[in-house]
Amino acid sequence: xxxxxxxxxxxxxxxxxxxxxxxxxxxxxxxxxxxxxxxxxxxxxxxxxxxxxxxxxxxxxxxxxxxxxx
Amino acid sequence: xxxxxxxxxxxxxxxxxxxxxxxxxxxxxxxxxxxxxxxxxxxxxxxxxxxxxxxxxxxxxxxxxxxxxxxxxxxxxxxxxxxxxxxxxxxxxxxxxxxxxxxxxxxxxxxxxxxxxxxxxxxxxxxxxxxxxxxxxxxxxxxxxxxxxx
Numbered sequence: 349x350x351x352x353x354x355x356x357x358x359x360x361x362x363x364x365x366x367x368x369x370x371x372x373x374x375x376x377x378x379x380x381x382x383x384x385x386x387x388x389x390x391x392x393x394x395x396x397x398x399x400x401x402x403x404x405x406x407x408x409x410x411x412x413x414x415x416x417x418x
Numbered sequence: 419x420x421x422x423x424x425x426x427x428x429x430x431x432x433x434x435x436x437x438x439x440x441x442x443x444x445x446x447x448x449x450x451x452x453x454x455x456x457x458x459x460x461x462x463x464x465x466x467x468x469x470x471x472x473x474x475x476x477x478x479x480x481x482x483x484x485x486x487x488x489x490x491x492x493x494x495x496x497x498x499x500x501x502x503x504x505x506x507x508x509x510x511x512x513x514x515x516x517x518x519x520x521x522x523x524x525x526x527x528x529x530x531x532x533x534x535x536x537x538x539x540x541x542x543x544x545x546x547x548x549x550x551x552x553x554x555x556x557x558x559x560x561x562x563x564x565x566x567x568x
Contacts, residue, residue, distance in 0.1 A: 379492035382420045386494075395493050 354393045355415045358384065361406045377401045421481055422495035426502075426555040428477045433548040436470035440541055450534030460537065467541060474548075498558045506551035513546045514539070 362368045370384040377384075379398055386392035394402070403410040419427075443462045444453050453459045483490030491499075517539060525531045 380420050380490075380495065382423075383492050383494050392494060398493055 353390075353417045355390060355417055356387060357413050357415075358402065359388045361408065361413060365406060373402070373405060376405045420495065421483065421490040422498065422555065423559055424481050425478065426552040426559070428481070429474065429548055429552040430556070432470055432473045432477065433545050433552070436466050437542070437545040437549065440466050440545070444534075444538055450532040450538065452534070453537055454532065454534035463537065463541060467544070470544075498555055501558060502551045502555035505554045506547055509550040509554075510543060510547050514543060517542070 358373070362370070362373060370381045370388075374381045374384045377398065378401055379394075383392060383394070383398075387394060399410050399414050403413050406413065440463055443459055443466070444450075448456065448459060453463070521531050521535055
């Protein structure tokens with residue numbers, strides 16, 4: 349099975365949300381700033397629950413922010 | 419620094435210091451025979467362990483999540499903590515096994531093991547558990563731990 353990757357557009361969405369800080373996004377999504385940093389660097393893939401909370405912060409669909417790439 | 423990383427670092431420092439001090443009390447100028455005979459060594463060892471637990475609890479209190487503050491721990495920290503504890507359990511099993519076999523090999527000719535070694539085994543098992551879980555947590559933390567991607 350080919351290795352899949354999950355990419356995200358969190359950095360872009362933060363920019364479009366008036367350059368929302370990582371700290372503010374972490375607070376609203378209920379995670380640590382460290383986790384946001386790692387997600388933006390594609391070094392950490394969040395659980396579905398956290399992915400939904402992040403999408404909710406940006407008032408977007410989960411698939412608009414997270415992309416499954418095979 | 420996240421709460422999880424702070425706690426891992428302080429846990430390592432606290433229990434590493436207690437282990438070093440206990441090793442001095444146990445081995446310097448004595449060893450297991452003297453430790454079993456000299457009351458002051460046993461009292462000093464007990465005081466060190468008690469001090470270690472007091473500092474450990476104090477550290478957990480001081481690094482707690484404050485109401486209205488930033489998120490203290492998240493799913494990633496919890497995953498790392500669970501994996502670190504599970505790995506530390508295996509490390510402790512291996513440690514107890516290796517130390518027991520070492521004592522057997524060293525003392526099988528004499529037919530008995532100095533009872534002071536029981537104190538060492540009891541105390542050092544705690545050190546092994548705390549220190550290994552904190553070190554493994556720091557290693558997993560530094561590797562970012564790619565949850566869900568294997």
